[in-house]
Amino acid sequence: MKLHTLIPGRKIGCRTRHVMSVATAAVLAGAICWGCAPSKPVGIGGTLELVDLRPLTGGGKPVSLADLRGSVVLLNFWGPWCPPCRRELPHIAEIYESRHNEAGFKLIAVSCSSPNDPDDIDVLRDNTVTLLKKEHIDMPTYADPGGVTRGAVARAAGFEGYPTTLILDCQGVIRGLWVGYEPGAEKEMGALITRLLKNDSEEKQ
Numbered sequence: 774m775k776l777h778t779l780i781p782g783r784k785i786g787c788r789t790r791h792v793m794s795v796a797t798a799a800v801l802a803g804a805i806c807w808g809c810a811p812s813k814p815v816g817i818g819g820t821l822e823l824v825d826l827r828p829l830t831g832g833g834k835p836v837s838l839a840d841l842r843g844s845v846v847l848l849n850f851w852g853p854w855c856p857p858c859r860r861e862l863p864h865i866a867e868i869y870e871s872r873h874n875e876a877g878f879k880l881i882a883v884s885c886s887s888p889n890d891p892d893d894i895d896v897l898r899d900n901t902v903t904l905l906k907k908e909h910i911d912m913p914t915y916a917d918p919g920g921v922t923r924g925a926v927a928r929a930a931g932f933e934g935y936p937t938t939l940i941l942d943c944q945g946v947i948r949g950l951w952v953g954y955e956p957g958a959e960k961e962m963g964a965l966i967t968r969l970l971k972n973d974s975e976e977k978q
Contacts, residue, residue: 816930816950821941824848825921829884829894830901831913836881843943845969847880847962850923851936853900854887858936859908861954865938866910868963877943877970883922884914885935892919940965943973 826836849865851858862882869880890896894916901914917923926932926939933952940949940962949965951958 816939816947819929819947820945821922821925821929821947823921823925826881826883826915826917829898829914829916830905831911833913833915836915838945841879841881841941842945844877844879845943845966845973846878846939846941847966848883848926848939848941849881849936850883850885850917850926850932850938852885852887853897853904854889855935857954859904861936861958862904862910863908864959866908866912868959868966869912872966875970877973878966880912882912882914883917885917885923894918938962940969942969 821838824836824838824841828834847865847868849861851862851865853859865880865882869882872878873880884897884901886893886897887900890900897916904910905912905914923932926937930939930947930950936951936954938949938951938958939947942948948969949962951962
């Protein structure tokens with residue numbers, strides 16, 4: 774797993790390639806489902822130029838960058854086809870379940886297609902629903918048509934594999950970045966969320 778906050782770690786994830794726009798494909802061509810590799814501290818302090826997500830399961834509305842402003846955001850990119858993503862997903866769901874009603878916090882879980890079904894939203898939805906039911910997870914998910922948001926992540930911080938999780942502060946600055954999954958990562962995410970929410974609360978007083 775790659776953790777780009779204060780403490781780098783190992784990365785464990787899935788390899789894939791995507792069929793999408795030429796510009797987005799250029800920055801995502803190397804996205805993988807991670808095995809082990811060294812870390813490098815990149816991405817922290819950057820900002821996303823855009824977010825363009827569509828509801829996939831569980832209802833909800835489209836999500837833009839403006840919708841995230843003013844909130845601490847956990848943005849998780851995963852795929853039903855990716856083993857490390859499936860291991861991580863219940864922990865992401867636990868964060869959602871425990872904190873989705875917390876003021877100033879949003880969790881956006883973005884389900885991504887496998888290399889064999891690029892941009893097929895119906896296949897992606899079916900596979901996502903199947904996995905959520907199997908894991909007894911009740912959490913809305915979103916799609917990233919054309920990989921537009923992943924392209925923005927790639928330009929801001931690099932997009933190297935699945936799962937990829939970012940935590941943004943209330944100003945939209947990337948404060949945490951995990952590539953791959955390693956047990957215990959969810960505790961690091963939770964601690965960073967708590968710290969950012971506390972900082973925001975203190976600034977508003």
